[in-house]
Amino acid sequence: MNLKRRLIVLGVFLVVAMMVVAGCGGSAEEQVDEPVEEAEEVEDTNGEDASPEAASFMLGGSDSEVNVVSRLAEEYMNDHPHVSIAVTGGGSGVGISSLIDGDIDVANSSRPMRDTEEDALRDNHGEEPYALRFAVDGVAVLVNDANSVEDLTLDQIGAIYRGEITNWSEVGGDDQEITLYGRQSTSGTYVFFMELVVQGEYSERKRNMAGTSDIVEAVIGDGGGIGYAAIGYADEDGVKSLDVAVDKSSEAYDPTVLENVTSGNYPLTRPLYQYIIGKPQGALLDYLLYEVSDEGQDIVLDEGFYPITEEDREFNKNALE
Amino acid sequence: MASITEKAMRVLFVFCGLAIILFLVGILYVLLSNSMPGLMELGFGPFFAADRWNPAAYGEPTYSLINMIYGTLMVTLGALIFAVPIGVAAAAYLAEIASPWERELFKPIVEVLAGVPSVVLGFFGLVVLAPLIARIFNLNSGLNAFNGAILVGIMALPIIITLAEDAITAVPKEYRHASLALGGTRWQTIWKTTIPAAFSGITAAAMLGMGRAIGETMIVLMVTGNMVARPDSFLDSVRTLSAGIAIDIGDVVFNSNHFHALFVAGLLLFLITFIVNLLADILIQRKPEANK
Numbered sequence: 001m002n003l004k005r006r007l008i009v010l011g012v013f014l015v016v017a018m019m020v021v022a023g024c025g026g027s028a029e030e031q032v033d034e035p036v037e038e039a040e041e042v043e044d045t046n047g048e049d050a051s052p053e054a055a056s057f058m059l060g061g062s063d064s065e066v067n068v069v070s071r072l073a074e075e076y077m078n079d080h081p082h083v084s085i086a087v088t089g090g091g092s093g094v095g096i097s098s099l100i101d102g103d104i105d106v107a108n109s110s111r112p113m114r115d116t117e118e119d120a121l122r123d124n125h126g127e128e129p130y131a132l133r134f135a136v137d138g139v140a141v142l143v144n145d146a147n148s149v150e151d152l153t154l155d156q157i158g159a160i161y162r163g164e165i166t167n168w169s170e171v172g173g174d175d176q177e178i179t180l181y182g183r184q185s186t187s188g189t190y191v192f193f194m195e196l197v198v199q200g201e202y203s204e205r206k207r208n209m210a211g212t213s214d215i216v217e218a219v220i221g222d223g224g225g226i227g228y229a230a231i232g233y234a235d236e237d238g239v240k241s242l243d244v245a246v247d248k249s250s251e252a253y254d255p256t257v258l259e260n261v262t263s264g265n266y267p268l269t270r271p272l273y274q275y276i277i278g279k280p281q282g283a284l285l286d287y288l289l290y291e292v293s294d295e296g297q298d299i300v301l302d303e304g305f306y307p308i309t310e311e312d313r314e315f316n317k318n319a320l321e
Numbered sequence: 322m323a324s325i326t327e328k329a330m331r332v333l334f335v336f337c338g339l340a341i342i343l344f345l346v347g348i349l350y351v352l353l354s355n356s357m358p359g360l361m362e363l364g365f366g367p368f369f370a371a372d373r374w375n376p377a378a379y380g381e382p383t384y385s386l387i388n389m390i391y392g393t394l395m396v397t398l399g400a401l402i403f404a405v406p407i408g409v410a411a412a413a414y415l416a417e418i419a420s421p422w423e424r425e426l427f428k429p430i431v432e433v434l435a436g437v438p439s440v441v442l443g444f445f446g447l448v449v450l451a452p453l454i455a456r457i458f459n460l461n462s463g464l465n466a467f468n469g470a471i472l473v474g475i476m477a478l479p480i481i482i483t484l485a486e487d488a489i490t491a492v493p494k495e496y497r498h499a500s501l502a503l504g505g506t507r508w509q510t511i512w513k514t515t516i517p518a519a520f521s522g523i524t525a526a527a528m529l530g531m532g533r534a535i536g537e538t539m540i541v542l543m544v545t546g547n548m549v550a551r552p553d554s555f556l557d558s559v560r561t562l563s564a565g566i567a568i569d570i571g572d573v574v575f576n577s578n579h580f581h582a583l584f585v586a587g588l589l590l591f592l593i594t595f596i597v598n599l600l601a602d603i604l605i606q607r608k609p610e611a612n613k
Contacts, residue, residue: 185377204550224461
């Protein structure tokens with residue numbers, strides 16, 4: 001009897017709770033934007049023939065790359081129903097260590113592999129790592145929409161992230177304290193930003209966010225916030241990307257304008273890498289060629305990144321030819 | 322025949338009992354064996370130096386856990402300050418005041434609260450509580466120790482309520498009757514007699530809630546901002562030991578100093594929780610004597 005009554009109470013409680021939720025519904029439009037497909041793991045994916053034999057790969061790593069690679073993989077799978085590609089995030093460091101451990105087939109990384117990592121990979125697999133550049137990324141510096149600052153120099157951004165500038169009034173903005181948002185050290189963007197912009201220790205007052213979209217969310221909710229993210233994330237409502245100049249005497253460029261990034265005028269750009277164990281073959285090679293094809297590069301552009309340059313194509317020859 | 326089954330069952334149960342011990346010893350062994358190389362190489366000093374946690378540094382890496390220990394203590398104690406008065410009051414209500422049907426109504430609700438996944442609470446903190454706190458205290462960001470303390474407190478509430486209610490119910494009826502017979506009101510009876518008599522049990526409830534709060538990871542990871550600097554106040558961002566481990570463990574190079582330093586943090590967390598739970602156990606053991 002006791003149990004039955006409890007269940008009734010529980011049921012009534014849940015129904016009431018659901019009705020309340022339904023009543024307030026409609027305003028919540030949270031969207032899951034990282035489709036992660038389930039895929040059975042097949043060890044040997046570099047089979048000789050690319051005939052409609054089932055092939056499946058695991059790609060993982062950089063959070064900056066996860067959206068664009070997922071999209072590329074989906075489009076590719078639409079035309080090649082026998083191939084199954086799973087894409088996960090976690091950060092470039094996670095991707096590279098998973099590749100070394102043999103858990104995935106391709107590591108997405110927004111930074112080049114370190115020598116120690118290449119050595120570890122050779123030790124584990126007895127094969128060379130091969131690298132592919134499939135897109136160019138600009139790192140955007142984001143602030144809240146309400147912030148009156150429009151442009152900064154690399155020096156100023158560095159000083160802000162080292163904790164030497166703590167108020168927006170010091171760089172021509174309103175009298176408001178600066179809140180720093182950044183990534184954890186797993187992130188390729190963390191290293192890229194540290195070496196190119198901060199050139200020293202990050203301020204210990206920097207808040208660590210678990211992912212790029214968390215940084216964007218935090219800056220949307222914080223009038224004094226500053227964060228960095230791949231340009232693809234920069235066109236959210238509530239944030240704007242700052243124009244960035246190399247130094248005081250040079251012009252500041254807007255990262256959301258295509259030519260500024262492809263011409264190299266916008267100073268915070270980097271190639272996005274994928275690492276493979278051994279020279280890619282078969283279905284995997286076919287997929288990688290698709291990524292750098294015109295069709296693939298259109299998708300890259302559509303996802304907010306930039307097509308690779310001639311120099312990058314030259315670089316890719318080693319892996320793809 | 323029956324005696325063989327009897328013996329087989331006995332072996333089975335003994336084995337299951339031993340398995341628990343084996344798990345604990347295994348965990349302790351992994352923690353120790355992985356943190357020892359770090360302690361050997363770096364010594365105890367760097368972990369408790371007045372420095373900061375910066376293993377992926379531009380210059381020399383540093384491994385101080387001090388600010389994270391501060392962060393853990395702030396969130397845990399804040400959670401207890403929030404949860405213990407509410408929990409004990411709710412337990413007293415359930416045990417002493419509520420009519421049977423009210424009890425039937427509220428106990429399942431407490432159980433539902435216990436079943437809310439911490440990631441859901443964390444999401445609530447991120448989306449609802451953080452903007453609210455930022456507005457009330459006029460801050461840039463509501464991701465701070467205060468936010469974490471409230472949510473961890475909410476998470477520890479069901480444990481505190483359930484155990485405190487047991488402790489209060491266990492107080493012999495004669496105590497209450499004596500108090501009432503001496504002319505005490507109901508409020509005086511609860512406040513001056515029942516709760517003091519159940520004090521060791523209530524403390525144990527708070528300690529077990531604390532043990533739960535110290536190790537909580539997901540909520541603090543999501544809502545405290547994870548800043549490595551020493552916090553200025555409850556309204557400043559903090560990083561706890563548990564969140565610190567969770568943030569770095571995915572990236573760390575196997576068998577590096579950074580890797581071993583994370584295990585030192587894990588060992589420290591294990592020891593703190595172990596001591597808190599042990600104290601709670603001792604208090605629970607003492608309860609019957611206190612009541613007789």
